[in-house]
Amino acid sequence: MNIIVAVDENWSIGYLGKIQWHVKEDLAYFKAKTLNKTIVMGRKTLESLKDAKPLKNRNNIILTKNAEYKVDDALVLNTLEEVLEAIKDEDPSQIFIIGGESIYKAFLPYCKKAFITKVYGSFQADKYFPNLDQSDQWELTHKSDRMVTENGTHISFHEYERK
Numbered sequence: 001m002n003i004i005v006a007v008d009e010n011w012s013i014g015y016l017g018k019i020q021w022h023v024k025e026d027l028a029y030f031k032a033k034t035l036n037k038t039i040v041m042g043r044k045t046l047e048s049l050k051d052a053k054p055l056k057n058r059n060n061i062i063l064t065k066n067a068e069y070k071v072d073d074a075l076v077l078n079t080l081e082e083v084l085e086a087i088k089d090e091d092p093s094q095i096f097i098i099g100g101e102s103i104y105k106a107f108l109p110y111c112k113k114a115f116i117t118k119v120y121g122s123f124q125a126d127k128y129f130p131n132l133d134q135s136d137q138w139e140l141t142h143k144s145d146r147m148v149t150e151n152g153t154h155i156s157f158h159e160y161e162r163k
Contacts, residue, residue: 001087001092001095001096001097001107001110001111001112001113002033002092002093002095002096002097002111002112002113002114002115003096003097003104003107003108003111003113003114003115004030004033004034004096004097004098004114004115004116005098005099005104005114005115005116005117005129006019006021006023006026006030006116006117006118006119006155007116007117007118007119007129008020008021008118008119008120008121008122008123008125009118009119009120009121009122010122010123010125010128011128011129011130011131012122012123012125012127012128012129013099013100013101013104013125013127013128013129014100014101014125014126014127015123015124015125015126015127016126017044017048018048019048020123020124020125021119021121021123021153022151023117023119023149023151023153023155024149024150024151025147025149025150025155026117026119026149026155029115029117029157030098030117033096033115034055034058034096034098035057035058036057036058037058037059037094037095037096038058038059038061038087038090038094038095038096039055039058039059039060039061039095039096039097039098040061040063040083040087040095040096040097040098040103040107041060041061041062041063041097041098041099041100041103042062042063042064042099042100042102042103043062043063043064043066043069044100045098045099045100045103046060046062046071046074048100053072053073054071054072054073054074059075060073060074060075061074061075061076061077061083061086061087062074062075062076062077063077063078063079063080063083063103064076064077064078065078066078080106080107084110092112093113097111100127101127101128101129104129104130105130108130111162112161112162113159113160113161113162114132114138114159114160114161115157115158115159116129116132116157116158116159116160117155117156117157117158118155118156118157118158119153119154119155120146120153120154120155120156121153121154132160136163137162137163138160138161138162138163139160139161139163140158140159140160141159141160141161142157142158142159143156143157143158143159144156144157144158
């Protein structure tokens with residue numbers, strides 16, 4: 001299983017339910033990695049998406065504690081165990097955890113790879129991703145050159161593998 005996330009220099013991922021930056025190049029990277037794959041997200045992440053609709057051309061799984069929650073074109077489950085059961089026969093390399101904070105933390109122990117976009121700068125935040133650079137369980141296996149995006153933001157793409 002994989003995790004994909006964009007973080008700032010402090011490993012923050014959001015503030016007041018929103019991502020603090022808009023980087024077209026990161027969105028293209030996310031799309032390329034997750035297209036035609038299974039993605040797992042929490043309800044709040046789904047509701048933060050455009051029109052609060054599942055992402056097209058992906059198998060969307062929504063995790064929420066609300067047993068009454070319904071979403072067209074997505075599988076809605078209520079526990080981590082239900083999600084793990086639902087994906088048990090899938091190729092783990094084809095599954096991506098896409099957020100938010102509590103979903104990342106719940107699924108991180110089950111993931112083998114992490115695709116991290118680093119956004120250079122420090123942003124106001126109330127949601128964070130665990131710092132993999134300080135973890136003895138993860139190692140950096142690839143890092144792209146730092147690039148300047150169309151809107152002037154500096155980013156780089158990092159890949160980590162579980163040791």
